[in-house]
Amino acid sequence: MAARRAAGAARPEVGLPEVNFSDWGDTRYLHLGTEWVQGSMRLDAPDEIDLEYVQRMMAWLLFVEPASVAKRHSMQLGLGAAALTKFSRKRLRMRTTAIELNPQVLAACRGWFKLPADDAKLQVVIADAAQEIREPRWQGSVDALQVDLYDHEAAAPVLDSAQFYADCRAVLTEEGCMTVNLFGRSSSFERSLEKIAEAFGPEALWAFKPTREGNTVVLAQRTPQRVRREKLAEQAQQIQTRWGLPAPKWLRVFKSLAP
Structure with missing residues (x-):
């Protein structure tokens, strides 16, 4: 089946790329x-997380009491197709904040990817993430910070300095x-790993093996x-039982990087 590209892509802001979508199956x-x-988004399950690596961005759930999740605060730097934002707000019932530079990405998520309007527990902030998190x-307010910041070429993270990761650490709660x-x-x-270790310390790091992509x-x-490991x-x-994420599989490809 051929991909179907949107007939009318969102008009780009000055200096920002065009935003569009395609459907495949x-x-x-x-x-x-x-x-x-x-x-991405599965059309028949818009509030689930489709891509494998995006599911893995929820690995912070391994380190908190499940019953406490709804009382916590999640933040996404980079909205993407809003998969993490929707899952955090609608499935985990968390207070959820997303920081997105491109207003047309937000418009696309609201128009094409079923992101609900802001409410008492959901806020999307149009801003430069590097400045906003300062x-x-x-x-000290964020329990789960999810960073996925790539430009239209997807070559390397847009924000990737030791100072940026130190700023990320500063927004986290003690358990964050x-x-x-x-x-x-x-x-x-x-x-990138060296810069994260400089900000957080090598004993604080865990990593997955790469996905196929x-x-x-x-x-x-x-x-x-x-x-x-038993815990x-x-x-x-x-x-997996509460939220349907394939977390038991994660443990086969997830390990501490502590020396």
Whole structure:
């Protein structure tokens, strides 16, 4: 079946790429003016997380009590197709904040990807993530920070400095975790990992093996935890039972990077 590209793509803001989508079977994909996929949604399950690496961005759930999740605050840097934002707000019932630079991405998510309007527990902020997370109102307030910041060429993270990752650490609660999407097979991966370790400390880092597409999700804890595999397995089973995420599979490809 051929992909169906949107007949009317969103008009780009000055200096920002065009936003459009394509449908393939029962899946809708978000694009920023190229064939690179920036996010996806299953049309028959719009509130579920479709892509494997995006599911792995929820690995912070392994380190918190499941019953406490709805009382916590999640933040996404980069809206994409809003999969993480929708899942956090609608399935996990968390207070959820997304920071997105391109207003047309937000318009696309509301028009094509079933992102609901802002309410008491959902806020989308149009801003530069590097500047916004330095605002005093966010400091120490985020339990789950999910960073997926790529431009239309999807070559390397747009924000990828030790200072940026230190700013990310500063918004986390003491139990908070950051998950970040990196390209594990690219030459920039090791450099990115070094910068995250500089900000968080190497003992705070966990990582997945790359997906088939090369996406590697790295998790960094504000406060490093040494957790037994048996405890992680118990947590993973609860995550799968409660929310349908394939967390038991994660443990086969997820490990601590502590020295």
